[in-house]
Amino acid sequence: MKILVADNDKLKLTLGGIIVGLLSGLVVSAFRWSIAKLLVVFQGVYTAARSNYLIVVSLVILLAAVGIFISILLKSEPNISGSGIPQVEAQLSGEMKLNWWPILWKKFVGGIMGIGPGLFLGREGPSIQLGAAVGQGFSEMTHENGAFQRVLIASGAAGGLAAAFNAPIAGAMFILEEVYHNFSPLVWVTALASAVSSNMVALYVFGLRPVLDVPYKFSMPVKYYWHLLLLGIVLGLLGRLYQVVLLSMPKIYSKTRIPRNLQGIVPLILIIPVGMLYPMFIGGGNGIIINLPKLGIGLTMLVGLFVLRFVFSMISYGSGLPGGIFLPILNLGAIIGAIYAVFMHDLGFLPLAFESNLIIFAMAGYFACIGKAPFTAIILVTEMVGSLKHLMPLAVISLIAYLVVDLLNGAPIYESLKERLNIDNSFLNKASKFNDRLEISVFEGSPIEGKYIRDIPFPKDILIIAIYRGESQIIPRGDTVIKAGDRLVTMVNASKRAKIKRILEELIN
CATH class of the missing domain: 1.10.3080.10 (Clc chloride channel)
Structure with missing residues (x-):
């Protein structure tokens, strides 16, 4: 029965990932298209300004006004600042709570207005945050929370990067390597489904040509x-x-x-x-x-x-x-x-x-x-x-x-x-009425490798509910030996998840 539940969860999240990917693809493609078109316009205006001082004065006034408008957006929602990737990482680790709708539209508008004039900024970080906001919005509309909500947020982020660069595999890999630092099946399957579906939208909008079609003549000899x-x-x-x-x-x-x-x-x-x-x-x-x-x-x-x-x-x-x-x-x-x-x-x-x-x-x-x-x-x-x-x-x-x-x-x-984020994590001090799932991977050479569970000083506030060893699920007991490659699945109070994750990472790694 437990295997059936797990399979149903994977199927449910995979389908959710596909929907999130399609939505992320639409949002990010519109974002990417708008920036490209606006950049072309500004390049023409800058060229024309070389011989017309009135255009120069107009540009100064226009871009100063743009800066003031973006500053209003930033003051009302500071978490749209920068690339947005650190905020997504903090959100997925349980250190930060974000409101998806203000971030979605303000990052979209602020990103276009900030990047479009030609600043040396990339679209991919904002695309990742836009995708994450789409994933969070979808999860709230479908009443998902805890681990399922985080997986959908992560899948949206993967879809955002995939649509920004036409790179679905890299989109899924970035979430696993940079954000989660482990290869949880729930995460990678959902992230890949989202990235592929998001990339399909981007390919329809921008075509099949690679984003960086760098011509080369020969492969490099050894x-x-x-x-x-x-x-x-x-x-x-x-x-x-x-x-x-x-x-x-x-x-x-x-x-x-x-x-x-x-x-x-x-x-x-x-x-x-x-x-x-x-x-x-x-x-x-x-x-x-x-x-x-x-x-x-x-x-x-x-x-x-x-x-x-x-x-x-x-x-x-x-x-x-x-x-x-x-x-x-x-x-x-x-x-x-x-x-x-x-x-x-x-x-x-x-x-x-x-x-x-x-x-x-x-x-x-x-x-x-x-x-x-x-x-x-x-x-x-x-x-x-x-x-x-x-x-x-x-x-x-x-x-x-x-x-x-x-x-x-x-x-x-x-x-x-x-x-370096200014994180307001006061909510972490308030006990939640919900428990949350926390997965930790045991790497080769870990201090707890080869030890019995009863001999490991785990925090008192956690309950180890399962150990995944490859595709097998083990019900933990005191005499269960921890091996490299195991994934420990624990239940913790939702408000303490970030704190306990740091403690477990120090203990295990």
Whole structure:
């Protein structure tokens, strides 16, 4: 009977995931389409402003007004600030309660108005939060709560990323690797169902062409793989620099004495001269990535482009405007790959024909080390470029870059951003009338591996109701031995879930 219930739960959540995915696909596709169209309009206006001071004055007034409008949205709902991924992580871990409807429409409107003028922000973070809000809204309408609600929120987030990048597998993987940090069957099946259905909507709207259709001529021979080691080290060092600078931006902005919700006016005004000088280089950066091999620009220009993109990405995201860092990170990685390829070509160590290859590889490596999510990086770039030929070099460079940042004590960027959220968790001190499900995975080398349950100092406020070992379900007893790979299913008071999760993670890991 227990297996039947579990199967019914999976089927119910899978169907729910499909519906959430379809809804997320519609919302995110509209969001993505609006940003792309608005960016084209602003690029034309910036170009026209070069010879018309009246347009420049009008732009200053317009974008200042946009900044004030977004500041009103931020003041009324601070949780639409930034990418939204840290907020989703905090929500799924039980540390934060969010109201889905205000976040849905305010993030949608604020994201379009903040990203559309050409700021160096990505659509993917907001897309993940929009999808999560859709999942939460659906779960509340269907009266789901606890674990089922969280799974639907996570599936919506996966659908949001899938629709933003036409990358359904990466959407599901990101939720598992970056948010949940384990492969719970309830989560991955529902997330995959949502991601696939959401991607179907995006494919219908935007077509089958890969988001980053980077042209390349040849697969990289093994004799040049030593370049992957060097480039991986460079990416790791620059990735750690990215983490440090990004996390210090709120402190830098505080020195301006501009109220936090009004700081978005700064990048919105600064984008005007940038857009007038380099209209082709503004925005999230996917157009730059696609055209980078065709530009034929020299090393100095590439370095200048990297500095411009790096500095203004920090200014854009650090202001707190609704917008992400996902795509800007990939863009910076692509530019680093191009710089390395041109530099090594000038030294006579690498044919320039492999520039496109290194652009593709460096995107994965840079995201892998900054987000510390190498599997997501590999799959994401594979899906975005539409080719499976790069899996081995993608894995090599992602691993090297990841290890470099790890040696430099770099933490996952979204986890670090989550820790800096101003979270009101006063609700955690109030006992709930509901119990909630909490799953914890036992990894290889865990301190409790090989121990009897009765000998493990579990918190008194939990009840272990099941142990999943592969596809088998074990009813726990005092003499049950814990093994690596087990998933412990516990019941806790809903208000204490986040606190007990931290205690169990410290105990088990």
